Amino acid sequence: MNDSNENVIDEFIEKMGLMSQSDGLPRIAGRILAVLIMYDEPYSFSQLSERLAVSRGSVSTNTRLLVHLGMIERVTKRGERQDYFKLKENPYLSLMQGIEARTTHATDVIEQTQNQLLANDPSISGAQQRLTEMKTFYQSFKSAIQDLTS
Amino acid sequence: MNDSNENVIDEFIEKMGLMSQSDGLPRIAGRILAVLIMYDEPYSFSQLSERLAVSRGSVSTNTRLLVHLGMIERVTKRGERQDYFKLKENPYLSLMQGIEARTTHATDVIEQTQNQLLANDPSISGAQQRLTEMKTFYQSFKSAIQDLTS
DNA sequence: CAGTTTGTTTAGTATAAACTAAACAAACTA
DNA sequence: TAGTTTGTTTAGTTTATACTAAACAAACTG
Numbered sequence: 379m380n381d382s383n384e385n386v387i388d389e390f391i392e393k394m395g396l397m398s399q400s401d402g403l404p405r406i407a408g409r410i411l412a413v414l415i416m417y418d419e420p421y422s423f424s425q426l427s428e429r430l431a432v433s434r435g436s437v438s439t440n441t442r443l444l445v446h447l448g449m450i451e452r453v454t455k456r457g458e459r460q461d462y463f464k465l466k467e468n469p470y471l472s473l474m475q476g477i478e479a480r481t482t483h484a485t486d487v488i489e490q491t492q493n494q495l496l497a498n499d500p501s502i503s504g505a506q507q508r509l510t511e512m513k514t515f516y517q518s519f520k521s522a523i524q525d526l527t528s
Numbered sequence: 529m530n531d532s533n534e535n536v537i538d539e540f541i542e543k544m545g546l547m548s549q550s551d552g553l554p555r556i557a558g559r560i561l562a563v564l565i566m567y568d569e570p571y572s573f574s575q576l577s578e579r580l581a582v583s584r585g586s587v588s589t590n591t592r593l594l595v596h597l598g599m600i601e602r603v604t605k606r607g608e609r610q611d612y613f614k615l616k617e618n619p620y621l622s623l624m625q626g627i628e629a630r631t632t633h634a635t636d637v638i639e640q641t642q643n644q645l646l647a648n649d650p651s652i653s654g655a656q657q658r659l660t661e662m663k664t665f666y667q668s669f670k671s672a673i674q675d676l677t678s
Numbered sequence: 679c680a681g682t683t684t685g686t687t688t689a690g691t692a693t694a695a696a697c698t699a700a701a702c703a704a705a706c707t708a
Numbered sequence: 709t710a711g712t713t714t715g716t717t718t719a720g721t722t723t724a725t726a727c728t729a730a731a732c733a734a735a736c737t738g
Contacts, residue, residue, distance in 0.1 A: 383652060386644040393637045400630060402552060404726060415662065418654040423685070433728045438686055459684060459736065465658065470665045480550060487543045494536040502533060504568040508615065512565065515620045522672045554696060573715070583698045588716055609706065609714060 387416045391430070401473075406432055407440045411449065411469070420453050420462035448472035474527045481520040488513045537566045541580070551623075556582055557590045561599065561619070570603050570612035598622035624677045631670040638663045 391412040398408020409430050413421055421429075427437045441463055444450040449469040453462045466472075492509050495502050541562040548558020559580050563571055571579075577587045591613055594600040599619040603612045616622075642659050645652050 383646050383649055386641060390637070390641045393641075397630075397634055397637065400552070402550065406727080415658045416652075416655045418651065424683095434685075435687080435729075436727055439727090442686090461685075470662070470669075474669075480547075484547055487540070487547065491536060491540045491543075494539075496533050499533055501568065502566075505566045508565045512620070519620075519624075519676060522676050526669060526672050556697080574713095584715075585699075585717080586697055589697090592716090611715075 387412075390416065404440055404443070406430065406436050407444055410437075410440055410444060410463070411465075414450055414463060414465045420455075420464040422460045422462050424460060426463070447476070471527050474523050478520055478523050481516050481523070485513050485516045485520070488516070537562075540566065554590055554593070556580065556586050557594055560587075560590055560594060560613070561615075564600055564613060564615045570605075570614040572610045572612050574610060576613070597626070621677050624673050628670055628673050631666050631673070635663050635666045635670070638666070 391409050394408040394412035394415075395405040396408070398411070399405050401408075409432075410426060413426060413429060423434070423437055423441070426432070426441070427434050430437075441450065441452070441461075444463075445452055449466055449472055450463050451466050453464055454460075455462060488509050492506060492513075495506065541559050544558040544562035544565075545555040546558070548561070549555050551558075559582075560576060563576060563579060573584070573587055573591070576582070576591070577584050580587075591600065591602070591611075594613075595602055599616055599622050600613050601616050603614055604610075605612060638659050642656060642663075645656065
């Protein structure tokens with residue numbers, strides 16, 4: 379891969395770091411993803427540390443995070459002691475599952491609140507209505523996400 | 529509204545604060561939303577500050593943020609100097625618009641990267657493919673969100 | 679066995695952002 | 709006009725967390 383492309387990759391890596399951050403993930407996690415998107419062969423632990431100029435501790439925590447999220451996988455090679463990493467088949471699926479989980483949590487909180495509110499208090503009928511609207515919205519959001527991953 | 533319900537509301541307020549945080553918004557913004565969901569009448573600036581035990585500075589910044597996001601609106605009352613706030617008609621619409629914007633940004637970054645990569649380098653064909661997969665995914669995500677808000 | 683290469687964990691630092699207190703400005707009231 | 713009541717802005721503090729450096733443990737090599 380020639381130098382010009384290497385510059386493009388560098389930029390992409392940094393932009394992925396920022397996007398990752400705005401998704402609530404550490405910057406380094408996004409940068410690791412970017413590397414694994416851009417290079418065909420599995421990338422080793424120490425290669426990641428060098429390529430991103432980042433401590434081995436950070437590589438460890440962030441690869442573990444991404445593995446846990448189901449976005450990358452750890453692979454090994456015969457006769458090699460290092461760990462390698464590659465993108466998983468559908469990395470974005472697990473992102474969706476994360477969103478889905480948070481949505482479910484939201485509807486749970488709303489339902490719980492609605493059930494706990496005492497019905498004999500007339501002043502809460504507006505609140506009940508707005509809570510229902512909110513729940514309905516989150517439910518349709520959730521099913522849209524689910525449709526996307528099936 | 530009786531005391532038991534007031535406790536339920538307190539809990540809901542705090543949970544909304546946490547959910548807000550995991551959506552990338554300040555805790556106080558979520559708590560303000562919760563208040564406006566739970567009470568029918570518009571809530572005043574100083575009421576918010578007292579109810580949430582939060583500085584007036586924070587009320588100012590966070591109400592402005594929520595107004596900017598299109599989730600609440602500032603209203604005034606004849607003969608009153610204070611500002612009041614109420615939920616907007618469809619508060620969740622603007623949340624979706626935020627997600628949509630970030631998705632658009634992602635596809636832009638991907639496209640830009642793809643165009644900048646030199647095609648004469650054979651080693652990037654895998655990268656191109658993975659970038660396309662990523663873009664395709666974000667595009668269908670975006671259109672799912674759009675369907676939701678129309 | 680001693681020494682190296684690996685990944686993890688921990689303790690400490692750096693950084694970013696939320697929040698507060700207080701100064702401020704504008705609009706009102708007496 | 710002097711004094712309040714309002715919302716905003718700013719400077720400083722607090723808090724959360726990403727990140728690093730270094731200690732560590734496990735697996736390997738000679």
